[in-house]
Amino acid sequence: MADRLNGYRILILETREEAQFSRLLREQGADVLQCPMFAIRDAPDPAPIEAWITRFADQPCDDLVLMTGEGVRRLMKVARRMDAEQNFILALGKARKFARGPKPGRALREIGLEPQVTTERPTSEGIAEILSRAGLKRHRVGLQLYPDKDHSALIDAITALGAEVDPVLPYVYDAEAADAHIVAAVDVMARGGVDAIALTSSGQVRRLFEVARSHGCEEPLRAGLARTPIASVGPVVSEELKSHGLRTDIYPANEAFFMKPLISAMAVTLGRSAPRAASKSD
Numbered sequence: 001m002a003d004r005l006n007g008y009r010i011l012i013l014e015t016r017e018e019a020q021f022s023r024l025l026r027e028q029g030a031d032v033l034q035c036p037m038f039a040i041r042d043a044p045d046p047a048p049i050e051a052w053i054t055r056f057a058d059q060p061c062d063d064l065v066l067m068t069g070e071g072v073r074r075l076m077k078v079a080r081r082m083d084a085e086q087n088f089i090l091a092l093g094k095a096r097k098f099a100r101g102p103k104p105g106r107a108l109r110e111i112g113l114e115p116q117v118t119t120e121r122p123t124s125e126g127i128a129e130i131l132s133r134a135g136l137k138r139h140r141v142g143l144q145l146y147p148d149k150d151h152s153a154l155i156d157a158i159t160a161l162g163a164e165v166d167p168v169l170p171y172v173y174d175a176e177a178a179d180a181h182i183v184a185a186v187d188v189m190a191r192g193g194v195d196a197i198a199l200t201s202s203g204q205v206r207r208l209f210e211v212a213r214s215h216g217c218e219e220p221l222r223a224g225l226a227r228t229p230i231a232s233v234g235p236v237v238s239e240e241l242k243s244h245g246l247r248t249d250i251y252p253a254n255e256a257f258f259m260k261p262l263i264s265a266m267a268v269t270l271g272r273s274a275p276r277a278a279s280k281s282d
Helices: 018-027 047-058 069-081 085-094 102-109 124-132 152-160 176-190 202-214 218-227 235-243 259-270
Strands: 009-012 031-034 039-042 063-066 096-099 140-144 164-168 171-174 196-199 230-232
Touching: 009 018, 009 176, 018 031, 018 259, 039 069, 047 069, 047 085, 047 164, 063 102, 069 085, 069 102, 069 140, 069 171, 096 102, 096 124, 124 152, 140 152, 152 164, 171 176, 176 202, 176 218, 196 259, 202 218, 202 235, 230 235, 230 259
Parallel strands: 009 031, 009 196, 063 096, 063 140, 140 164, 196 230
Antiparallel strands: 039 171
16 A cells, blocks of 8 residues: 555645654655644743642642643653653553543553543544543643643633643744745645645644735635645544635545544545646745
8 A cells, every 4th residue: 555645745734743744644655845834842931841740740630631742742851851750650640641632642652651531523622522521520630731722711611520620831832933934835835836735733724824924925825725635634624724715625534533544535536646746846
């Protein structure tokens, strides 16, 4: 099944799982054009993260909600710097762990742990739904957050279940550092330089348009998207595309909203026609 995308150039906007997504596509023979939407940085003030890790290690939470794999890895990075890695892993092992989709689970397995519950819907709403049936009354719940999202509704939902929420935000996004790359990618796409664009989060769609508007290139962006097959990882991304007047051309089969099924769907759809982008210059 290798080389199914041989000769096709795919534009990806993934930030947190950029390396993995690129590797999976290249294993299928694709030429990958990487354009992460943000640069990920450690939180500028490490003190709140260090204090959270110390609290967790001294008195493990009853439950831990992990929103991103990047968050797990950043927490472990801080714990190693504090020389508290083993104590922190032991404490993590004592908590009931809820993962928002498969990515936090992969990060946990890197340190020998597994989530007890993984949401079918990798959204805050999916987490809230699972937690509503989890029996959280009088529980202390650790909540790993991610940047550029208002998490107040999720925190309120957990609190309403009778739990005490202890949140931590272990990393931040640096948007400006990526703007020039995004504008360049829009230009390549507008000139027909990619065979498909693969979108793995609704934030990627919003960010594309935010940058395009601020840099005066929304018209080339729309022109590029009009001529380029758009691959969406799942319903949340497709709804965001629809809100911008855009369609979804490629979609994973059997409601398997992950990278590998998305790549398989791209191979099937793109394989019906010859690659177009190989002859285009960057």
